[in-house]
Amino acid sequence: MNENTIAGYRTIRSMGEGPRSQTILVRAEGRGADDGVAGLRLIKCFEPEVAAERILNEIECATRAAGDHVQSIDDLAAAPDGRPVIIFDWQSAGTLRRLMRDRTSLRVGETITILAPLITALNQLHSEGIALGAVSVDTVHFNSEGSPFFAEWGHASVTEIRPTPTALHAENAFREDRLQFALVACGVLSAITAEREKEGQITELVAWLSDTEQVGSHEWELQCERRLFALGAPEPVLLTAEPDDRAAQSFPGRLDGSPAEAPLGKGASTEWGAVLALPAGVQRALEGFLRQGRNRLRIVVTAARAWCAPVRKRTWFIAALGIAALALAAAIILVSEQNASSEPTVGVAGETLDDEAMSSGSAGVTGEAQLGDGSAAELETDDSGASQSGLDEDPVIALAALLAARDDCLRDLSIECLAAVSRSDSPAFAADSAAIEAVLAGAELSTDSAFDAATATVTQRLGDSVLFQFETPDGKSEPASLLLVKGEAGWRVRSYVLPH
Incomplete structure (x- = not known):
């Protein structure tokens, strides 16, 4: 050498x-x-x-x-x-990659001529126990007559001599060859320029090849050939592009055989390419990109139609009505919540005051008190005239009566008594109930849990909500505070913070 x-x-x-x-x-x-x-x-x-x-x-x-x-x-x-x-x-007249690069599109018959012999050759190799290991547009070559062949053995391997049909479809090496070939076939099919009635068949074939579950089928090669030949008849593969001939054929002719319109010049582009004045190479690349995008869209649409096909139209109609009803209900709930948040209701006002005035307080003992059965009678308004003790009118007077009733409830260790001091769903009721249950369990009631109405001062009032603050006892840095809210039953304790 x-x-x-x-x-x-x-x-x-x-x-x-x-x-x-x-x-x-x-x-x-x-x-x-x-x-x-x-x-x-x-x-x-x-x-x-x-x-x-x-x-x-x-x-x-x-x-x-x-x-x-x-x-x-x-x-x-x-x-x-x-x-x-x-x-x-030596018989190579170029690779499949070169053909796809030089040709902007392929005819259906050319695609059949390219793919059908390769399917048969791949099946024969697998039957001999040979896995190529590399199937791509670079490993597929053409001879001078346009016939394709596999031309790469660098990644090939021998698994076993004449494997069984089960091994042919279960062996990973054979499965990988079929997956790679399916990818190549999808690329070739995407380059087809076909009539509208053929586009649906091509899209279905691409979707079938893209289904990885089909690769393991025992009839994959046979099904692939049947679906391929269903597109049409084989045609010779044109290895070199001849734009002038194809352009001349695309113009309609007169009865005497002459073209009805004069063809464009050799260097002229057509359609949108002429408007944009794109170079030939750029125009071919852009056409290929748009064609691939269109084919991918076809695959998605076909898959969606196949997925929806088993479901009856009536079922889709009922489902659409259900979704519309849920969307309408969600919209109504959202609007209602927005309206509720914008209105100065008692609950919202009470919580706002609680956040502003008690943000520095601990999360310890907070609560509301409710009056007992006897005290509740004192707080109810007499239908015949003025309210008793001015409870429904003056929050300061109502505070004294409520605190007195609360003290009686705590002294009697009666949770039912608290029902008239504070609402059962309020933080004050929960805290006072917990305090009574703790005393019943053997604990002692804290002296800080009692409020002196005489030392209370109004610090803020908003609508039917009043925030009171009490004098700070000795040894405490933060005073006690209490929120009073007026509802349908009159003034009630909403929540409080003990001195700390």
């Missing part, structure tokens, strides 16, 4: 170089350029660090593979260092 020859073949140029090998285009000795591609070969030389086992595995896979749609080995030779080199037939 020297710079000009490898294993008796004259080198032409390097075709590719990777971390493990280098591929070189060569011509057999004794053949000239007049022989065309007949004398061309492709030699794969491996790097010294590549294990011999890996090389032999690749040779075995390529040797066992047979068919017109896989790259076959022409010969084996040895490099000067004794390492084997693989000699392949």
